Amino acid sequence: MNIFFYVLKCSDGTFYGGYTTDVTRREQEHNDGIRCKYTKTRRPVQVIHSERFATRSEATKAEARFKALSRKAKETYLNEGRNEDADSEKLSK
Numbered sequence: 688m689n690i691f692f693y694v695l696k697c698s699d700g701t702f703y704g705g706y707t708t709d710v711t712r713r714e715q716e717h718n719d720g721i722r723c724k725y726t727k728t729r730r731p732v733q734v735i736h737s738e739r740f741a742t743r744s745e746a747t748k749a750e751a752r753f754k755a756l757s758r759k760a761k762e763t764y765l766n767e768g769r770n771e772d773a774d775s776e777k778l779s780k
Contacts, residue, residue, distance in 0.1 A: 690746040694736040694753065694765065697729035702761055704753045706746040710737050736765050 691710050695703040695717060703726055707713035714734045717726045726732050740746040756764065 688741070688743075690740045690743050692738045692740060692746045692749040692753070693734055694761075695726065695732040696735045697726060697732050699729050701729060702735075702758075702765075703729075703732065704750045706743065706750050710734055 688708070690706055690708055692704065692706050693710050693713065695705070695714065697703060703717075703723075705713065705723075711734075714732065717723055717732045718730055720727045720730065738746075738749060740749065753761065753764070
């Protein structure tokens with residue numbers, strides 16, 4: 688199974704991290720105001736990063752680690768040019 692950790696950039700410039708099996712569908716749900724209080728008032732949102740994991744557990748751990756980062760550390764992480772085809776070692780440690 689493929690599970691993705693993803694990061695959205697919200698219209699107010701904040702980041703939102705989550706996990707899903709379908710990044711495109713989940714981005715649309717956020718933009719439609721479905722199942723997420725945080726992004727509902729910060730639309731439109733755009734996926735700016737995603738990473739593929741083999742298990743839900745790995746993806747949720749990556750999400751938790753990302754959310755624990757400072758804003759500056761999140762920006763540094765995102766600016767490293769990682770994408771969904773890159774290995775997922777950084778947040779999976």
